[in-house]
Amino acid sequence: MKAVTLYITCSDETEARAIGKQLLTERLVACINILPAIQSLYWWNDEIQDDSETAFFAKTTEDKVDQIIKRIGELHSYDCPCVVALPIEKGNPAFLDWIVEQTKN
Amino acid sequence: MKAVTLYITCSDETEARAIGKQLLTERLVACINILPAIQSLYWWNDEIQDDSETAFFAKTTEDKVDQIIKRIGELHSYDCPCVVALPIEKGNPAFLDWIVEQTKN
Amino acid sequence: MKAVTLYITCSDETEARAIGKQLLTERLVACINILPAIQSLYWWNDEIQDDSETAFFAKTTEDKVDQIIKRIGELHSYDCPCVVALPIEKGNPAFLDWIVEQTKN
DSSP: OOEEEEEEEESSHHHHHHHHHHHHHTTSOSEEEEOSOEEEEEEETTEEEEEEEEEEEEEEEGGGHHHHHHHHHHHOSSSSOOEEEEEOOEEOHHHHHHHHHHTOO | OOEEEEEEEESSHHHHHHHHHHHHHTTSOSEEEEOSOEEEEEEETTEEEEEEEEEEEEEEEGGGHHHHHHHHHHHOSSSSOOEEEEEOOEEOHHHHHHHHHHTOO | OOEEEEEEEESSHHHHHHHHHHHHHTTSOSEEEEOSOEEEEEEETTEEEEEEEEEEEEEEEGGGHHHHHHHHHHHOSSSSOOEEEEEOOEEOHHHHHHHHHHTOO
16 A cells, blocks of 8 residues: 655644644544644735745555545635645655554544 | 646745745746755765755646756756655645646746 | 655654764765654554654665665664655756765765
C-alpha cells in the first residue's frame, strides 16, 4: 500500500488542529505535523490576496485520499480548500508500515 | 493539466515575497505559502555553511515550471537558487481546477 | 541521477541539526532546511499523542535514500523515525547538478 504526504492549508492553527484531530480520530491519517503560521498570497476575486494561514502535513495511504478530501470539504471553513497529495517514493520501511497499521479501520 | 508544488528557498522573507508576488502577477503561479524563517546547512566552497533562509511553496501547473525556473533565475539574488517541483498525485478537484484557472494567461 | 527531497522529523532542533550535519558531513545529502518547531499529533500506544517536534527537508539523490534511512536509524532517538522521500519531478538544472556534485563520495 503506497503512502502519501498530504499538504493542507487552513485559516489558522485552531482550524488545522480541529480538522487534523478529526482525521486522526477517524483513522484517515496516521499523524499530522502543523507548521507555524505561513503567509499566503493568492489570486481571489481577480486580486492578489495576502493572508496568514496555517498549513499541516498528514501521512496516510493513497487509498484514503478521496475520502479525506470529501471529509475536509465537510469540515473546512473554505469553499475550496487546498488539499494536495504528494507521493512518497520511498521511506523508512518501519514508518511506512506504521502508517498502514494506524489507518486500518 | 497536472499540478505541481514548487519549493523555493530565498535569502529572506523580503526576497521570497518579492519573487512570489512577481510570479503571481505574471500568472505563473496561483498561490504561494511563505514559511517562517528556516535554518539551512549546505555545502558551498567545500565547507558546510549555516544560514537563515526563507522558503515558500507555490502551486502551479507542470507546463509552467521551465518558464518559472527561468524567471526565478532572473529575479533571484543567488547564482544557483533551489527551485524544485514536487508532483501532486491527487488533490481536491476544485482546488486543482482553481490552479489551472488562475494560471491561464 | 534523480533527485529527491527527504522529509524527516526529530524530537527537537538540536537533534535535527545534529542528524542533518552528520548526513552532510558524510556527503549523503547536499543541504538541509530546518523548519521552525512543528506541532505533531499522532497515534501511539492507541492514543493520539500531541508533541512538539522539529522537521527538516534534505536534498539528495535517489540512490542514497536507503543508506540515509539506515544511517538515521543509527543516529535518531526514535525507534521508528519519519523519513520519507518526495520525488523531485523537475527543477533548476544547475541546482539539481549541484546536488549530484555535493553528494559524490
